Amino acid sequence: MPRRMSQTLPVRRALLSVSDKTGIVEFARFLVAQGAEILSTGGTASAIRAAGIPVKDVSEHTGFPEILDGRVKTLVPQVHGGLLGRRDLADHLAQMEAHAIAPIDLVAVNLYPFEATVAKGAEFEDCIENIDIGGPAMIRSAAKNFASVVVITEPEQLSEVRVELEDGGTTLALRRRLAQAAYARTAAYDTAISTWFAGENKDVFPQRLAVAGILRQGLRYGENPHQQAAFYTDGSNRPGIATARQVQGKELSYNNLNDTDAAFECVAEFDEPSIVIVKHANPCGVATAASLAEAWDRALLCDPVSAFGGIVAANRVLDAAAAEKIAAIFTEVVVAPDADDAAKAVFARKKSLRLLLTGGLPDPAAPGRLVKSVAGGFLAQSRDNGRVTEGALRVVTQRAPSAQEMRDLLFAFRVCKHVKSNAIVYAKDLATVGIGAGQMNRVESSRIAAWKSEAAAKAAGLDQPLALGSVVASDAFFPFADGLETAAAAGATAVIQPGGSMRDAEVIAAADKAGLAMVFTGMRHFRH
Template identity: 50%
Template sequence: MVNVVHDANSYQHQDRVAVKRALISVSDKTGLLELAQALVNTGVEIVSTGSTAATMRDAGYPVTEVSTVTGFPESLDGRVKTLHPGVHAGLLADLRLQEHRDQLLDLGIEAFELAVVNLYPFRETVASGADAATVIENIDIGGPALVRASAKNHANIAIAVSPARYPEIISALASGGTTLAQRVALATEAFAHTAAYDRAVAGWFAAQEGNSALPSELSIEALRVSELRYGENSHQAAALYKSPGGNGIAQARLLHGKEMSYNNYVDADAALRAAYDFSEPAVAIIKHANPCGIAIASESTSDPIADAHLRAHECDPVSAFGGVIAANRPVTLGMANAVKDIFTEVLVAPSFHEDALAVLTTKKNLRLLQLPDDYNRETHELRQVSGGFLMQSTDVVSSRATVPWTLVAGEEADATTLADLEFAWIACRAVKSNGILLAHNGAAVGVGMGQVNRVDSCRLAAERAGERALGAVAASDAFFPFADGLQVLLDAGVSAVVQPGGSIRDQDVIDAAHTAGITMYFTGERHFFH
C-alpha cells in the first residue's frame, strides 16, 4: 500500500488489488456457486447474508455470516442486515490513507476488496402484478448502500452488480487481483445500476398517484449497447440504447447482414408497428417511415405471409425498392423467394423458417432481424422536444365493436366492402398525416402521405393507385375539412369511404357522397401520425 497524506489531490492509485475478503449479497443466484468456488480456491474469506450465505454453505463452501461481523442479528424481517459500521467501514475505508488503516485496526474492522451485490427484484415484482405491500417489501435499502459505498471506494474495492461480470472477477482472482481499469468500469456500471433502480422505484410511486394516466415525474433509463456508424445523416453521431425489460426492435437479433443503421432502426420500427396493427397475417413495407405497401392474408391460404407480402409489394413496387419489410408471422420459403429478387434493406419478423434463411442469407446486403420471443408494443410513447419530452399513450385503432361506426351516406356496405373498409382504416394509422389510403381485397393499392393539405394526399393516393382506384375503398386519418378532397377520390372511382368526421363542413362532405351514390362511414376517432 502507498502511504499518502489525506489530500484528495495527492491520492495515488495502485493498479492491482489482491482480493482477501469478499462481501456477497445477491438476489439473483445465477453463477453464485462458480464464483464461490473460485474465491475459496484463492483463499478469499467470504462474508455473506441470509439466503446467499445459505446457498453457498449448503454447497459446502465456508461462509462468515454478516451478523458475526456486526455482532448484531439480522432484524425486522431482514430489513436490517448490512446497515452497520462493521460492514460499511470495511467497504469505505480508503486504504491509501494511513489514518484510515489505523482506525480500522483500532475498531477491529477488516477491509473488503470485493463486493458482489445485486438488488431485490423490484421490477420483476411489479411486472408480476403483485400487490402494493409486496412491491414495497421488494424495495432494497441495504443493497444500494453496499453498491454505492463500494463504487465510491473503487480505488480499493471492486463491486460486481451483475452475474455477467463473474467470469471477469474469476479471471482477476487468478491473475492476482483486480486492476484499476476494471474497478473503474465496475464502479461506473454500479452507479448506473443503483440510479436505474431508484428510477424504477420512483416511477412506480408516481404511477400510484392514480390521478392521471401519465406519471407526474418521468425517468428514462437505457443502456448504450452499440455505437452506430452515423445518425440520420452521415455527419451525425448516433448510438442504440436498450431499455431494461424492453422487448422491441432494440432487442431484435441480427441474424444476417451488415450492422443496422439509425434509419434502418427507425424504418424497421415503423414497419413492425404497421404489421402488428393486424391480428391476421400481415406484411408492411416502409420507406422513410411511411408505408408503400400493407396487406393482410387469410390463414386458410397455403402460404398466407407470402401472399400478404406479394400484395403489399404490388401497391408501389417502385417505392418498395430499398425499403424495409416487417412480417407479423414467421417468414416462409415462399416469401423468401419473392424478397430475394427485390433490393431490401431490412426484413424483420418473429422468426424465419430454415429453408427461408438459406435463401435470404445469400443476399449479403439484406439485414435479417428476428424479434425477441416475447415481443410486445409499448403502451406509451416519448418524443423529445427542446427542453423536455412529450409523452402519450400509444395510438391503437379501436375495433368497430368497441367504437361503432356511423353510416352517414349511401347503403350499408356488404361484408366484403366492410372488411376492406376496416382494413383501410387500420392501415391508414401507419400513414404520416395528412394520410389517405386506398385498399382493395385486404391490400393497400394507393397511399397519399405527409402532405400539408388533404387534397394533395387524395391526389397522391389516387395517382399511385391508378386504375386500381376504381371500386377501391378509401380511409382518411382525419376529417375532410372540405368536400374537395373527397371529390378527388370520387373522381378516381372509389366506392366507399371511412373517415373520423367532425368538421364544421361535414354536411357538405356527406352531400357529396350522397350525390356520388357511395357509402361513407364516420368513426368518431382520429389517427394523426406526425
C-alpha cells in the same frame, strides 16, 4: 486538498451477496485462492459454503444479527464504514480502527429480482418485499469509494475483474467504469420501482418521470454517419425488435431498427395472414390474404418502386413460398414471429439480408408509453392503442357503405394509423392501392396517393388506376372538401375519416354529390 487515488489494488476482503448466483461460487473460490476473506449473506453464503469454500456470515463479521425478516442485515457501520472509509486519509483509518471497522475491498451485489417479480404479475405485497434496500446502499457506498473499492453489479463483470486480479490487482480505470455501471444499475432499479408504483397509483404522468434503458447493442452511426447511436431496451419484453433474434445478415443500423419497428407494429394490427412493406418508417404496401405469399404479391403491387430496399414484416411464421417472393427483390430486413427451416434456407442465399425473428407479436391494444426528446427535455404520451370497430362508426352520407366497403374502410383506417401525417390511404379488397404520407396539407397527400395508384397500375401493365373502386381513409378530418373531391376523382367509392371539422357539412355534401358513402370514426390517428 486533491484526493490521492490508489491505482492497482488487490482484494483482501470481499462481500458477496447476489440473487443471480451465476459464476459466484467459482469467483469466491478464486478470491480465496488469492488470499481474500469472503463475507456473505443468506443464500449466497449457503451456496459458497456448500462448495467447500470458507465464508464468514456478515452478521458474524459485524456482530449484529439479521433482523426484521432479513430487512436489516447489512445496513450497519461495520459494512458501510468498511466500504466508505478512505484509505488515503489518516483520520478515516484511525476512526475505522477505533470502531473495529475492517476495510472491504470488493462488493458483488445484484439486486432482489423486483423487475422479474412485477413481470410475472405478482401480488402487491410480493412486489414490495422484492424491493432491495441493503443492496443498493452497498452498491452506492462502494461506487462512491471507487478509489479503493471495486463494485460488481452484473454476473458478466466477474470475469473482467478476475482477469485484472490475476495480473496483480484491479485498475483505477476498471473501478471507475464499474462505479458508473453501478449507479446506472441502481438508477434503473429505482426507475422500475417508481414506474410500477405510478401504475399501481393510476398516476400516468407523475411529477418526476424516470426513464431507463439497457444497452442492447452499439450502432455504427445514427440516421447519418456523423451521428452516434446505440440501441437500448426498456426491459418490458414487448415482442418486436427488442426481443428479436437476428438469424442472418449484415449489422443492423439505426434506420433499419427504426423502420423495422414501424413495420412490425403495423403488421401486428391484423389477424389474418398479412404483409407490411415499409420505407423510411412509412408503409408503402400492406395486404391481408389467405396466405403470406398472396399477401406479399398484393402489398408489393401498391408501390413496387418504394419496396426496393425496404423492410418487410409478416404476422405469421414465414414459409418457403413467401420467402421466395420476398427474396426476389432487394430487401434490407425481414421480420416475423418465426420462420420455418425452408424459409430460412431461402433467405440464407441472400447473405446481406437481415432476418429477425421476434418470438411473438405485440398487442396493438395494450397500453404503453412513448417518449420523444426535445430541446431541454422530452415529451411523453400514451401509446396510440385506439382501435375503431364497425359498431363505433357513424354513417353521415345518404348512402351507407356496402359490406365489402366496410371491411376495406376498417382495414384502410388501421393502416392509416401507421402512416405519417397527413395520411391518406386507398385500399381495395384488403390491400393498399395508394398511400400518401407526411405532406403539409391533406389534399396533397390525396393527390400523391392517387398518383401512386396510377404509377403502380402502369408498372403492373394494368389499363386503369388501382384506386378505381377503392375506399379511402384519412387519419384526421378533411378541413375542406377538396381532399375528398380528389379521392372521388381517383375512383374511391367510400370514405372513412374522424370528422369534427367546422366544414363537415360541406364535406358531407361533396360526398353525397359524388355518390360516396362516408363514415365518421370520432377518433383520429395523427403520427408525427
